[in-house]
Amino acid sequence: MISDSELNVVVVGLGYIGLPTAAIIARTGAKVLGVDVTQSIVDTVNSGKVHIEEVDLDGLVSGVVARGSLRASMQIEPADVFVIAVPTPFADNHAPNIGYVLQAATTVATVLKAGDVVILESTSPVGTTEKVRDLLAQLRPDLKVPGKTGESADIAIAYCPERVLPGRILVELIDNDRVIGGITPRCARKALAFYRRFVRGACVTTTSRAAEMTKLTENAFRDVNIAFANELSRVADTMEVDVWEVIRLANRHPRVNILSPGPGVGGHCIAVDPWFLVHADRANTPLIRTAREVNDAKVDYAIDRAAAMIEAHPGMPVACLGLAFKANIDDFRESPALKVASELAHRFGDRIHVVEPYARSLPGAFDGSGATLTDIDTAIETCGIMIVLVDHDMFKSVPLDERIDKLVYDTRGIWPDQPQPKPRTEPLRLAG
Numbered sequence: 001m002i003s004d005s006e007l008n009v010v011v012v013g014l015g016y017i018g019l020p021t022a023a024i025i026a027r028t029g030a031k032v033l034g035v036d037v038t039q040s041i042v043d044t045v046n047s048g049k050v051h052i053e054e055v056d057l058d059g060l061v062s063g064v065v066a067r068g069s070l071r072a073s074m075q076i077e078p079a080d081v082f083v084i085a086v087p088t089p090f091a092d093n094h095a096p097n098i099g100y101v102l103q104a105a106t107t108v109a110t111v112l113k114a115g116d117v118v119i120l121e122s123t124s125p126v127g128t129t130e131k132v133r134d135l136l137a138q139l140r141p142d143l144k145v146p147g148k149t150g151e152s153a154d155i156a157i158a159y160c161p162e163r164v165l166p167g168r169i170l171v172e173l174i175d176n177d178r179v180i181g182g183i184t185p186r187c188a189r190k191a192l193a194f195y196r197r198f199v200r201g202a203c204v205t206t207t208s209r210a211a212e213m214t215k216l217t218e219n220a221f222r223d224v225n226i227a228f229a230n231e232l233s234r235v236a237d238t239m240e241v242d243v244w245e246v247i248r249l250a251n252r253h254p255r256v257n258i259l260s261p262g263p264g265v266g267g268h269c270i271a272v273d274p275w276f277l278v279h280a281d282r283a284n285t286p287l288i289r290t291a292r293e294v295n296d297a298k299v300d301y302a303i304d305r306a307a308a309m310i311e312a313h314p315g316m317p318v319a320c321l322g323l324a325f326k327a328n329i330d331d332f333r334e335s336p337a338l339k340v341a342s343e344l345a346h347r348f349g350d351r352i353h354v355v356e357p358y359a360r361s362l363p364g365a366f367d368g369s370g371a372t373l374t375d376i377d378t379a380i381e382t383c384g385i386m387i388v389l390v391d392h393d394m395f396k397s398v399p400l401d402e403r404i405d406k407l408v409y410d411t412r413g414i415w416p417d418q419p420q421p422k423p424r425t426e427p428l429r430l431a432g
C-alpha cells in the first residue's frame with residue numbers, strides 16, 4: 001500500500017464538502033490538489049484562506065497549505081485517488097441534474113491511469129456511479145473499467161456519500177460511519193482502504209446503487225420527520241395549544257422522538273434530495289412527496305402569520321431575527337428564514353429590521369425593499385414586534401425581561417417563556 005506521504009489525491013470541487021475533505025486528507029500527509037472551476041476559490045485556498053465559514057476550517061486549511069500538503073488549481077493533474085464533490089442541483093420539474101458530476105468525470109478521464117481509484121461523494125440519483133463508469137469507459141477505451149467484462153479492471157470506481165452536518169463538518173468527516181458502494185466488491189475494497197486513512201467511524205461496504213439510495217434515504221427520513229413536526233405546529237395553532245410543550249411532553253414517551261417545527265426546511269440537502277427519490281419513482285413516493293410539500297408550505301404559513309401580526313399593529317417597527325437556513329452558520333442557501341424575511345421586507349418596507357450576525361449586508365433578495373440590517377441590541381431597543389426565524393445562540397440568550405413587552409412570533413420555539421399572542425390560522429395549502 002502507498003504510504004500517506006506518497007499518496008496523491010485530487011479533490012474535484014472545493015465547496016462545503018470538497019474543501020474540508022481535501023484539508024482533512026492533506027492533514028494525513030498526503031499530497032492533495034483541489035480542483036475548482038472558480039479562479040477566486042483557487043486563489044483563496046492557495047493563500048491559505050477559506051471562502052466558506054465552518055468551525056476550525058480556516059486554521060486547518062492555513063496549516064496544510066503552509067506545509068505544502070494542499071494546493072488548489074483550475075487544472076487537473078494525475079493522482080492515485082480522485083474524489084468528486086461537486087453539486088447535483090435539480091431542475092424546475094425536480095429532475096436531478098448530474099451535469100457537474102459528468103463534467104468532473106470528463107476532467108478526471110484526461111489524466112486517469114491504471115491503478116487509480118475514482119470516488120463520487122456528491123449526493124446523486126441511483127445509477128449515477130454506473131453512468132460515471134460508462135462515461136469513463138467511453139472516454140478512455142484504453143482502460144478496462146469495472147463491472148463491464150469478466151476481466152479484472154484497471155481502475156476502481158465507488159460511491160461514498162458525504163454525511164456531515166454543516167457546523168460540525170470536520171468532526172463528522174472523521175467520526176461518522178461511511179457507506180462505501182463499489183461498482184464491484186473489489187472497487188469497494190479499494191475505496192475502503194482510502195477512507196481508512198482518515199475516517200475513525202466504521203466503514204461499511206456495499207454496492208454503488210445501495211450506497212446512492214442510502215444517502216437519499218437518510219435525508220428523506222429527516223425531511224418526513226420534520227414535516228410531521230411542521231404539520232403538528234399548524235394543528236396546535238388551530239387548537240390554541242403550545243406545540244413546543246406538546247412535543248416536549250410527547251417525547252417523554254420512550255419510543256417517541258419528534259423533531260422541531262420551524263419556518264420550513266432549508267439548505268442544499270434535505271430540501272432537495274427527497275425529490276431524487278420522488279423523481280425516480282413517483283407512483284411509490286406519496287409520503288416523501290407530501291412531506292416536501294408540507295415543509296415548503298410552512299414557509300407561506302409563517303409569512304401569513306407574521307404578516308397578520310404586523311398588519312394588526314400599523315407603524316410598529318419589526319425585527320426579523322435570522323436569515324441563515326439553520327442555527328449558528330453563515331449559509332443562506334434555500335433558507336426559509338431568508339424567504340420569510342425578504343417577503344415581509346417587500347410588503348412592509350422600512351418597518352422591517354433584519355438581525356443576522358452572520359451577514360455583513362442584506363442579500364440581494366432585499367434589494368429595493370427599504371429593509372435594513374441591524375444588530376440585536378438596536379432591534380430590542382427599537383422594535384415592538386419580533387419574528388424569530390433562526391435559533392442562533394445569540395437570539396436564544398436574550399432574557400425574558402428584555403422582550404417581555406414585545407409581540408413575538410417565534411417559529412423556532414427558542415423562547416418558551418414568552419407569552420404567545422393568539423395565532424391567525426389558515427387552511428393547509430400544499431404546493432403543486
Ligand code: SAJ
Binds near residue numbers: 218265268
Ligand atoms: N430543521 C427543522 N427541524 C429540525 C431539524 C432541522 O426545521 O428538527 C431544519 C433546519 O432548520 C434546516 C433544515 O431542516 O433548515 C436542514 O437542517 P439539518 O440540520 O436537518 O440538515 P442539513 O441540511 O444541515 O444536513 C443534512 C444532514 N442529514 C441528516 O441529518 C440526515 C447531514 O448529515 C447531511 O450530510 C447533509 O444534510 C447533506 O449534505 O446531505
